[in-house]
Amino acid sequence: EIVAAVESVLAPQRAGRLAGRKVLVTAGPTHEPIDPVRYIANRSSGRQGFAIAAAAAEEGADVVLVSGPVSLADPPGVNVVRVETAREMMAAVESALPVDAAVMTAAVADWRTEADSGHKIKKDGSGRPPALVLVENPDILATLGHHPSARPKLLVGFAAETDDLIANARAKLDRKGCDWIVANDVNPETGNMGGAFNTVRIVSRAGIEEWPRLAKEDVARRLVGRIADHFAGA
Amino acid sequence: EIVAAVESVLAPQRAGRLAGRKVLVTAGPTHEPIDPVRYIANRSSGRQGFAIAAAAAEEGADVVLVSGPVSLADPPGVNVVRVETAREMMAAVESALPVDAAVMTAAVADWRTEADSGHKIKKDGSGRPPALVLVENPDILATLGHHPSARPKLLVGFAAETDDLIANARAKLDRKGCDWIVANDVNPETGNMGGAFNTVRIVSRAGIEEWPRLAKEDVARRLVGRIADHFAGA
Known part of the structure; x- marks a missing residue:
């Protein structure tokens, strides 16, 4: 018994x-x-984020996945929190918190309506909307990036862009206070959005790394490997 | 062979x-x-409309189901046309057309944005949306109700309402040129929206019929039975 207890501690x-x-x-x-x-x-299927959560759990991490409305099952071994609005996601x-690493793939709505009416809005017959x-x-990303007491040790943002991918990703890196931005091209002709594949670049202060077009599961495993390298000091 | 051909005609x-x-x-x-x-x-799960299409096909009808984005499988024996926007649904x-009966359960968006930008709209830093x-x-419903050449013989609209259910349904009956309105209560506390059950009233020029809370499949079968009665002259 003593040997078992010591082993479980070590x-x-x-x-x-x-x-x-x-x-x-x-x-x-x-x-x-x-x-x-x-x-x-x-628009966001949630597939890339769910794959990253699954890959991090496979690598032994204690994973919390906060997800907006998607039609995906909980990945095994992951603590999933389902939310609807940006304010619920922020909470x-x-x-x-605190966490060692945060990977922010959610497509959070930039804007909400000032007041949810609570009653169905009717056409008034004027033709005016x-x-x-x-x-x-x-x-949410900037809140973590500039958090006074619990900034994640490694903060990874995602930037879904149709234009000026790298310029927008670099600007986002600084504005949000991230360590890395995973920039992905969501032009409709790529089929990345909602699809099984992703074409990403990893933008950090050290430079830009272009990854080939990969299955989202492979993007996830590669990114989780890079996170493990980071904590290993590689 | 001649007997078989005659039988197939008769x-x-x-x-x-x-x-x-x-x-x-x-x-x-x-x-x-x-x-x-x-x-x-x-918000619309599509469950009530898919159940009605399935019930009409079971009753022997030639059914076309035009559906917006939902996560439901095609009902057996139904010709399903998938669309995204109101204009695609109208087309x-x-x-x-022409059809004998049309049952319009879709929750069509009343408004669209004037121009789909084609490029991701960015925050401009002003804080202004x-x-x-x-x-x-x-x-779509009014277009069928007032169609100059191909108005369905029986036109059934749906009215999802949170307030003044009957008054809104009666007004809709006249304004849209429908024969019946199926008025359903979508107040969040009913759980009807997105759920398995529905609480409906059938509003026609003859009066109002209240139905008990029923599974959506049972609302569908009962409504299809009423449509068959109508064509049988009952």
Whole structure:
């Protein structure tokens, strides 16, 4: 009994290069209600984020996955928190802190309507549309990047872009206070959005690394390997 | 061979009370793109419409189901046309005409953005949200109700309401030129929206019929039975 107890103290709890590390992943879109029947949404299948959470758990990390509305099953061994709006996602992310690494793949809505009406908005017969007053949502990535007490040791943002991929990714790196930005091309002709593959570049202060077109599971494993390298000091 | 040919001419093609009738059903939400990564959506699981299409096919009808984005499989024996926007739904509905009966369950977006940007809209740093100019979508139900040459013999609209259910349904009956309105209560506390059950009232010029809370499949079978009664002159 004493030998077993000593072994359990000395042995890492889980095997893998991220054993003992806590990793936060966000995934999916957010839905911002306009009224009980309408909402503004971002397109995001959640597949890349779910694959990263699964790969980090396989590497032994203690993983929290905060996801907006998607039709994907919980990855095995991952603690999944399901949310709908950007404000709910912000609260779930703050509850998960502190973490060693955070990989923020969610396509968070930049704006929400000022007041969810609570009642279905009706056409008034004038032919004029209703005035939708939009307000900015909290910036979850920047909140973590500039967190006064619990900034993740490694903060990875995602940038889904149609234009000026690298310029936008570099600007985002500085503005949000991230360590790396995974820039992915979501031009409709790539088929990346909602598809099984992804074409990404890893943008850091050290430079830009172009990855070939890979299955999202392979992007996930490669990224998790890079995170493990980082913590190993490689 | 001659006997078989005569029999195939004389016999109804399919058994059932709606054999030889063409029925159009619309279902699901529409998604109206704002830019390549954002859209405005209506909440609708499509479950009630898919159940009605399935029930009409079981009753022998030739069924076309025009559906917006939902995560439901094609019902057996139904010709399914998948669309995304209200304008695509309007075009698919017009292609399906003429029909004997049309059951319009889709939650069509009343408004779309004036121009889908084609490029991701960026925050401009001012804190001010972008101006989203909305324009009215075509009114698919009213277009059928007032169709100059191919109005369905029986036109059934749906009204998902949170307030003034009957008054709104009666107004809709007249304004859209429908024969019946199936009014359903989508107040969040009912759990009807996205759920397995529905609480409906059938509003016609003859009066209002209240149905008990039923599984959506049972609402579908009962409604299809009422449609068959109508064509039987009952």
